[in-house]
Amino acid sequence: MLEIKDLKAEIEGKIILNGINLVVKPGEVHAVMGPNGAGKSTLSAVLAGRADYTVTGGEVSFNGKDLLEMSPEDRAREGVFLAFQYPVEIPGVSTTNFLKTAINEKRKYLGLEPMEATAFLKFMREKMELMEMDKALTSRSLNEGFSGGEKKRNEVFQMAMLEPKLTIMDETDSGLDIDALRLVSAGVNKLKDGERSFVVITHYQRLLDYIVPDFVHVLYKGRIVKSGDASLAKELEAKGYDWIKAEVEQGANT
Amino acid sequence: MAEEVDIIDQVVGQEYKYGFTTNIEMETAPKGLTEDTIRFISSKKTEPEWMLEYRLKAFRYWQSLSSPSWQNFSYPAVDYQDIIYYAAPKEKITLDSLDQVDPELLKTFEKLGISLSEQKRLTGVAVDAVFDSVSIATTFKDQLKEKGIIFCSMSEAVHEHPDLVKKYLSSVVPYTDNFFAALNAAVFSDGSFVYIPKGVRCPMELSTYFRINAENTGQFERTLIIADEGSYVSYLEGCTAPMRDENQLHAAVVELVALENAEIKYSTVQNWYPGDKNGKGGIYNFVTKRGICLGDYAKISWTQVETGSAITWKYPSCILKGDHSVGEFFSVAVTNNMQQADTGTKMIHIGKNTKSRIVSKGISAGKSHNTYRGLVKVNKKADKARNHTQCDSMLIGDRSGAHTFPYIEINNKSAMVEHEASTSKIGEDQIFYCNQRGIGTEEAIGLIVNGFCREVLNQLPMEFAVEAQKLLAVSLEGSVG
Numbered sequence: 001m002l003e004i005k006d007l008k009a010e011i012e013g014k015i016i017l018n019g020i021n022l023v024v025k026p027g028e029v030h031a032v033m034g035p036n037g038a039g040k041s042t043l044s045a046v047l048a049g050r051a052d053y054t055v056t057g058g059e060v061s062f063n064g065k066d067l068l069e070m071s072p073e074d075r076a077r078e079g080v081f082l083a084f085q086y087p088v089e090i091p092g093v094s095t096t097n098f099l100k101t102a103i104n105e106k107r108k109y110l111g112l113e114p115m116e117a118t119a120f121l122k123f124m125r126e127k128m129e130l131m132e133m134d135k136a137l138t139s140r141s142l143n144e145g146f147s148g149g150e151k152k153r154n155e156v157f158q159m160a161m162l163e164p165k166l167t168i169m170d171e172t173d174s175g176l177d178i179d180a181l182r183l184v185s186a187g188v189n190k191l192k193d194g195e196r197s198f199v200v201i202t203h204y205q206r207l208l209d210y211i212v213p214d215f216v217h218v219l220y221k222g223r224i225v226k227s228g229d230a231s232l233a234k235e236l237e238a239k240g241y242d243w244i245k246a247e248v249e250q251g252a253n254t
Numbered sequence: 255m256a257e258e259v260d261i262i263d264q265v266v267g268q269e270y271k272y273g274f275t276t277n278i279e280m281e282t283a284p285k286g287l288t289e290d291t292i293r294f295i296s297s298k299k300t301e302p303e304w305m306l307e308y309r310l311k312a313f314r315y316w317q318s319l320s321s322p323s324w325q326n327f328s329y330p331a332v333d334y335q336d337i338i339y340y341a342a343p344k345e346k347i348t349l350d351s352l353d354q355v356d357p358e359l360l361k362t363f364e365k366l367g368i369s370l371s372e373q374k375r376l377t378g379v380a381v382d383a384v385f386d387s388v389s390i391a392t393t394f395k396d397q398l399k400e401k402g403i404i405f406c407s408m409s410e411a412v413h414e415h416p417d418l419v420k421k422y423l424s425s426v427v428p429y430t431d432n433f434f435a436a437l438n439a440a441v442f443s444d445g446s447f448v449y450i451p452k453g454v455r456c457p458m459e460l461s462t463y464f465r466i467n468a469e470n471t472g473q474f475e476r477t478l479i480i481a482d483e484g485s486y487v488s489y490l491e492g493c494t495a496p497m498r499d500e501n502q503l504h505a506a507v508v509e510l511v512a513l514e515n516a517e518i519k520y521s522t523v524q525n526w527y528p529g530d531k532n533g534k535g536g537i538y539n540f541v542t543k544r545g546i547c548l549g550d551y552a553k554i555s556w557t558q559v560e561t562g563s564a565i566t567w568k569y570p571s572c573i574l575k576g577d578h579s580v581g582e583f584f585s586v587a588v589t590n591n592m593q594q595a596d597t598g599t600k601m602i603h604i605g606k607n608t609k610s611r612i613v614s615k616g617i618s619a620g621k622s623h624n625t626y627r628g629l630v631k632v633n634k635k636a637d638k639a640r641n642h643t644q645c646d647s648m649l650i651g652d653r654s655g656a657h658t659f660p661y662i663e664i665n666n667k668s669a670m671v672e673h674e675a676s677t678s679k680i681g682e683d684q685i686f687y688c689n690q691r692g693i694g695t696e697e698a699i700g701l702i703v704n705g706f707c708r709e710v711l712n713q714l715p716m717e718f719a720v721e722a723q724k725l726l727a728v729s730l731e732g733s734v735g
Binding site: 048049050051071072073075076080081082087088090091092093097098099101102103105106109139141142158162 | 276449475590680681683686687688689691692693694695697701704705707708709
């Protein structure tokens with residue numbers, strides 16, 4: 001599904017990603033962890049096509065297509081979804097109207113007819129029930145005045161609506177209390193269908209108690225320096241990141 | 255950044271959809287403005303003596319004035335002797351039957367999406383179509399007549415309803431009001447006249463569609479709407495013009511009179527030709543619009559969507575004379591490329607317990623400048639007057655400007671006046687967020703701008719709200735910031 005080879009990227013001349021290699025197969029959940037400043041959010045931004053970053057090397061293929069060649073909107077239409085760490089507010093635009101536009105843009109790209117209003121509303125109702133979304137949220141302006149938890153739940157709801165093949169979650173757990181964390185995780189778990197893949201970026205292990213990863217990768221100084229299974233996350237939680245940093249420094253010195 | 259500039263430059267390629275011209279034989283007044291021009295116009299319209307006298311008085315007053323210079327934009331001086339003040343299709347038009355209207359004219363209005371033929375009329379909207387200096391046709395006239403509603407061209411009203419015209423014309427905007435009001439009073443050619451009798455709720459939207467076609471002409475229409483006690487009317491105007499390299503002047507006057515308990519809702523979708531990307535050509539839209547709530551509990555509501563014109567200079571205002579009367583102003587002004595807009599409102603509180611509300615949304619893209627200028631005035635005797643003003647500006651790109659000049663004059667201590675203002679920039683974050691959901695940048699801007707203006711767009715009658723939304727998106731095509 002997703003194949004990242006030796007990906008390098010910088011912002012304003014500063015190297016942030018320094019050769020990332022990662023392969024994500026259908027249905028897999030990968031967690032990417034790491035200390036602050038390791039390049040976690042940059043990785044998600046580069047994959048989604050944010051223009052602030054310059055890709056200086058490497059390749060990313062998504063279902064056989066060159067992802068880096070595509071515009072951000074085409075990446076989304078191909079099935080890449082980014083759950084934002086800080087979802088933006090768009091005053092005056094309801095979540096309903098926003099999602100209807102998004103879905104129909106995607107359908108147009110795929111050569112399908114736009115979804116009719118009644119079919120769309122029915123589809124949305126189903127997804128709202130599935131995600132246990134409060135009806136009031138969808139008629140309010142997108143994310144405007146939403147609490148941190150509501151914004152994150154709205155991200156997961158949008159994911160359910162857009163049915164992506166690959167979801168990248170950028171520190172979705174940041175700023176969430178334990179109840180919101182549970183709700184968000186439950187939503188994500190409902191969307192797992194054995195085909196859909198997830199890259200979960202997080203600083204803390206606690207999210208991974210709810211969304212259990214198949215693989216855990218540690219990002220440090222723009223590289224993946226260690227990979228393992230879910231137990232690696234527990235180890236990090238217990239021991240912190242310093243031992244990994246030390247390991248890397250040591251490796252560099254020998 | 256380079257990409258951003260490129261995209262902004264693409265706006266240039268955007269075509270003005272209504273830029274075509276109609277080839278039709280025209281009868282025009284000779285260029286220039288003298289007393290003879292005014293006599294010519296008046297005689298073309300076979301006006302009564304009192305009308306001619308009024309025009310001449312206005313003209314003499316106008317001659318004593320010089321064009322104003324306090325505005326927040328600059329423009330080359332207009333040569334008032336280089337304008338044609340009257341242009342009308344040569345063929346005689348009988349207003350009773352559309353069959354006698356030149357088919358070329360009917361086609362023009364079809365192209366603009368305004369059908370005048372019986373079968374294809376917009377349901378629920380009666381239309382008065384004004385082409386250059388004359389009204390071409392007014393639809394649904396008979397149906398309206400049954401209710402006692404008068405909806406006709408101004409020229410017709412002068413002949414058929416002289417008492418009403420004499421009583422109210424110039425009562426809200428006297429010719430001494432300003433330079434352009436004086437000019438308009440001297441040379442106005444046509445426009446719409448509406449009278450809603452006591453207690454009648456006008457069953458359909460009334461609408462006037464203005465089209466400038468002829469070269470070197472100015473358009474000076476005059477609209478007068480009178481809502482008698484307890485009546486209601488919703489009125490809309492739309493306008494377009496061909497693309498021409500020279501600037502054309504549009505100096506209209508609109509007067510609204512709402513008597514006790516009456517309500518007038520006046521909506522404008524202004525889409526005059528804005529000029530090209532370098533600011534060549536386009537309409538100078540210098541308009542005086544004012545309404546008066548004469549009676550108690552009267553209400554006047556202005557809604558405007560301004561996307562066209564090289565320069566817009568207008569302040570639809572309300573004089574709240576009756577006690578408990580209400581004035582509202584909802585505005586969206588979009589400027590792109592080299593366009594300049596200086597617009598806003600005046601709310602003059604005279605009666606007790608009068609209320610006014612102002613919502614202004616300005617969007618500037620390209621190298622354009624967008625100014626809100628508004629006055630809230632509370633007179634000595636206007637006890638417990640209330641006003642709420644909200645002015646929001648949005649900038650697209652980094653070469654446009656937004657300006658706000660609120661003037662507040664309070665002469666009564668019991669007044670409550672609130673003013674809120676904000677300026678925002680369409681953020682790259684917002685656009686990227688939309689992109690990431692599969693929404694392209696152009697659509698994203700359309701979506702964000704429409705969201706920004708929603709409060710105002712909601713005020714428009716259904717038939718026009720959709721049109722206005724599309725218009726906003728088109729006006730900003732390519733203007734990414």
